[in-house]
Amino acid sequence: MTLREEVTQLLQELLRLDTVNPPGNETHAAELLAAYLRRNGVASELVAKTPDRANLVARLPGADGPSLLLMAHTDTVLADPHEWSRDPWSGELVDGEVWGRGALDMKGHVAAAAVAFVSLARDGTPLPGDLLLALTADEEVGVDFGTSWLAREHPETVRADFGLNEGGGERCVLGGRTYYLCGSGEKMTAPFKLRLHGRSGHASDPHAADNALLKAGPLLEALARLEPPLSLIPEVEAFLELTLGEVPPVELALQRAEELHPLAAQLVAPLLSATLSPTMIEASRKRNVIPGSCVIEVDCRLLPGQEPAELEALLRAGLPGEWELEWIPTELVGGTRSPMDTPLWSALQAWVDRIEPGARLAPLVSAGFTDSHYVRKELGSTVYGFFPLKAMETELAARLIHSADERIAVDDLELGVDLFRHVATTLAA
Ligand SMILES: [Zn+2]
Helix, strand or coil, rough: CCHHHHHHHHHHHHHHCEECCCCCHHHHHHHHHHHHHHCCCCCCECCCCCCCCCCEEEEEEECCCCEEEEEECCCCCCCCHHHHHCCCCCCCCCCEEECCCCCCHHHHHHHHHHHHHHHHHHCCCCCCCCEEEEEEEECCCCCCCHEEEHHHHHHHHHHCCCCEEECCEEEEEECCCEEEEEEEEECCCEEEEEEEEEEEEEECCHHEEEEHHHHHHHEEEEEEEHHCCCCCHHHHHHHHHHHHHHCCCHHHHHHHHHCCCCHHHHHHHHHHCCCEEEEEEEECCCCCCCCEEEEEEEEEEEEECCHHHHHHHHHHHCCCCCCEEEEEEHCCEEEEEEECCCCCHHHHHHHHHHCCCCCCCEEECCCCCCCHHHHHHHHHCEEEECCCEEECCCHHHHHHHHCCEEEHHHHHHHHHHHHHHHHHHHHHC
């Protein structure tokens, strides 16, 4: 069997397991992967906080050079079969694409990492440093069964100098030149609540009460008008320098990116400032009771390096009326970055040079959150998001993730195996 066939088959088997989170049940995936490794003479270990949420970890010893962690999550978001043109758990292979929930996010990546790992072990290929594999639970909900728990309670299983995870690898042609995006950092999620007070009363007599819900109107309008200050983080500077040939002033950055390509503007837009998206509101639980309090929840994302206090000052200055601000401390997470000038960067660029001469690796910060954060924060590793997406259009892939008809091109799976093998065998100190 070729590596292409091997990775396709392994992905199909993974897609046929339902690991929708919640509840996850990732142990099914971990056991399938452990059996695959075992069949190929490679030992692994299941490490679990609770029996049904297992993480698979394995290690191949290398020389004294830098160690590398291949990390990926085995859970998926849900899928509504009625929205799909094929069964989301079929793993069907159609016209060179494998279909199923998680094909892109990220069982395809899981399968490619496992096949690269196994094939290097099978061939006895000498490695410059230890190669670690961590196929983990619970990324999509993130309630401490997966990478966060491993990094804290079993750090030896994921501690490496360098790591590769999801969150990059898309091929883009911007202004006639080709780039592969490399996710070198991510924003911080910093959600908060705004609490408004009034006085409850019977809905038939509004004058006798003070309706807290009505106070939300002006507050929401002011929130919509609030513009967090723009700033150019180093990753965006580097991206603009590379793609535009110069770094424009921050006020012109979005316009210049738009002129280059709408995709460049889409990538850069959420990275020029903190963002504020009010998404939930709670007031009375009964129609005939005027609410004495009202709570608005805001999804807020800070730039790496930004502190919640900076945003708090902006809210105090820009929002009218009386309200209380409550950060949600358990959900203040992310905001870490890795340097862009590292041996891992060079190894990725060398791989890009090989598959597409002239193409450049371009840094990008993710507007969302990935498990890379825990490995950077707890263990100080340099972690990038990179999995090649060359055969499938970047815009199409972005539409399919967490949506209907998710699928991955077998050509990209094969490239993924090649990429992991390349980095694992060439990473230099
Ligand atoms: Zn994911």
